[in-house]
Amino acid sequence: MVPQAILFDVDETLIDRTQSIMCYAERLQRDFVDRLVPTTAPIIAATIIAADERGYRPREELFRALVQHLPWQTPPEVLHLHGHWETWFPASSVAREGLRETLTALHAQGIRLGVITNGAVQRQQPKIAHLRLRPYLSSVMISEAIGVKKPDRRIFVRALAEVGCHASQAWFVGDHPVNDVLGAAAVGLRPIWLTGVHSWPTEHPEPLWHIRALTELVAMVEHERNDTP
16 A cells, blocks of 8 residues: 555654754753863763653653753752753754655655654754754644644544545554554554664564664555555
8 A cells, every 4th residue: 555644753753862862962061061070972962861761751850860960060950951951952853864865755756744743842843843844744743732642543633634644545653662653553554663762562563564764664655556556
């Protein structure tokens, strides 16, 4: 089945979170140089990555942990560090390798593209803007704006309505086994698991479709096109 639409998760799927944290660490080092003991951006990044839990740790816990564990001479207030993150982390977003080429190729074939992401609008919209994704997208679903989050079926249904196709005509690409893959499958989309981020839970059979890099999607579409009578 050649898809009429392909929907994507954002963090760890379209965005390389590890590389983004490394970029943000350079900004934090510059802006807090007077408060930090002499250190390097990679050391700062490693501390953030260890505390961040791939974005799933509650934000207030993250900032308290960073105030505690980064090599400060004079620790900032948690609120100060929180504000710095909200301002500069979205602007530090780094695209996953092959993102631009993949979206360009799919868009050129007339496939409608969209994103479904959990999180706050003030965090997710700036990431999408920073990576200049909006011209490719027919739908942007952010959980805070919708009032439900993945894996709730309603956020997938809303996105499908916005791109104008049935679940059976669409693919969903994401890194998280439950929120992305199982959530999309429950609605009837073809779920495509981006491997290398999360381990697959042993209580569920591994998905039929998986990729290691975004660029593999173009070949998958071409394969489906060649197999279509």
